[in-house]
Amino acid sequence: MKVLVCGAGQVGYGIAEQLSAEGNDVTLIDVRPDLVQKVNDTLEARAYVGNGAHPDVLERAGARECDMIIAVTLHDEVNMMAAQVAGTLFDVPTKIARVRSQTYLNKEWAKLFSRGGMGIDVIISPEREVGEMVLRRLSLPGAFDNVSFAEGAVASIGLTCDSDCPVIDTPLRQLSELFPDLPAVVVAVQRRGEIIVPHSDDHIAEGDDVYVVTPAGQVARTLSIFGQAEAPTRRVVIAGGGNIGLYVARELERRHTGVRVKIIEASRGRAEEIADHLERTVVLHGSALSEELLREAEIASADTIVALTNDDQVNILACALAKQLGAARSLCLVNSSGYASVIRSFDIDSEINPRFITVSRVLQHVRRGRIIAVHSIGSGAGEIMEAEALETAPIVGKALKDLPQLKGVRVGAIVRGGKVIVPDGDTQIQVKDRVILFARTDNVRDVEQLFRVSIEFF
């Protein structure tokens, strides 16, 4: 498919990287010549210098022939305008825009993006989604990754298996013998940076990151079996009072009255501003890298330090420092993927990369067939997907073990009529089943084909 991406920053570049690697025809537009140069030098994609909201720029970049526009520049207004121009003048079928400002996202103005309004099909709001991700991680401290599927019926959780993890060196087959009533499937293992699709003979090694799919009601038990049962979060220190920090603090106030929050914000003006928006949260003005200020925030008794400033280095160092001063856990926002390899040595328990969250959302719309949700893991090495099996799709009616396309794919759960089923090789997918599975990036196309309906489908 032909995709036009406006904005070649972290997010735009990440989307272009993934989509072009999958063989899509990708064109980028950015006002900055250096970013355009970088794309032309490093990706199988074309890039032009220009303003993505300008009709002549869009036309030159091939808007007339493209299937999708993804507008992810730094400016909401440019993104909205680019999507609208692409739709109005060039009939681009799918329009996705990133919009950060909360006022545009207010339910009261929901009509703005509708067909009769600006006609934008998908609005991506990374701040809000990153904020939700932070809240999910805080609610499940033992997991470094936590997403839900099938309207909350199924969870996929990421766990690190430390030396004290009780199931280390146990073959997965034995795991189900030891805990026959534990409906959990290990769908992917990340070992020394590489993603492995595990088989029942494989075992989990110390230091592995495992992704486990399980019914929502079994999450706590799964965590304790993997040695990651942790007390709920009571005290949180947030570094950075930007949009995400404020969102998280506000929602914590709103949802979990028991959680006590302190925010450290470097700008005095901003600190005063957010203090006005918060009721019980304590706002401290100063640097999150100041030992004195961290002590003032009672970091030693904090369950979690959450570093959400817009500077990766500050976030990483703030987490490291806070842990040294006694914080139990750290959760770090990291925009650049360049730090992936060093992050573990800084004793960071869990990281959040806004780029992957946005890329996941975009992929959901690029995937064909009945793909309902996509969660990109392992720096884009694979995806946990939710798909619906429709009549005439090749996956229907055959035992999973008889589908050669599922090599390199692991099915974690099936939701049938509201009930969660843990599949084995003999399980047959039925029409209307929701299937939650993991696929390595090179197998995604096979999965798409399995869920693609045949010609006689209406």
Next chain:
Amino acid sequence: MQISTFLAPENALVDVEASDKARLLTELSARAARSLSLEHEQVSQEILRREELGSTGVGGGAAIPHARIPGLTSPFGILARLRKPIDFDAIDGKRVDVVFLLLLPASSTGYHLKVLAAVARALRNEPVLSALRHAEDAAGLYAAITSAT
């Protein structure tokens, strides 16, 4: 099943220009909507939604985009031969130059499968496809498809 029962001579088109699949389908849907006095958006949305679930490119350069349309009382078809083949994400990966757009009543059941089967049979038939590609004009295109069954 006679294709002429749901394809009128004026709906056989040659030399249709389209830059890509989505725009072609939107264009053909608009044309269908006009002759059926339906809402343009309603038709194109159904057609595009069906296409998202799996391409209707049946291979050999032919495609049969189709949908059920509420308010429609009998099957309706448009046959378009493109000036230039376009990417259709077809089952065999080949570009498509013969497109049969098919709209069916929302309530029809076994009957619509027969209509679809008749079109699919014709477009999977090598001599018929060849005759469609070599037809001189719209009348020749119509003759080639209606003599297929």
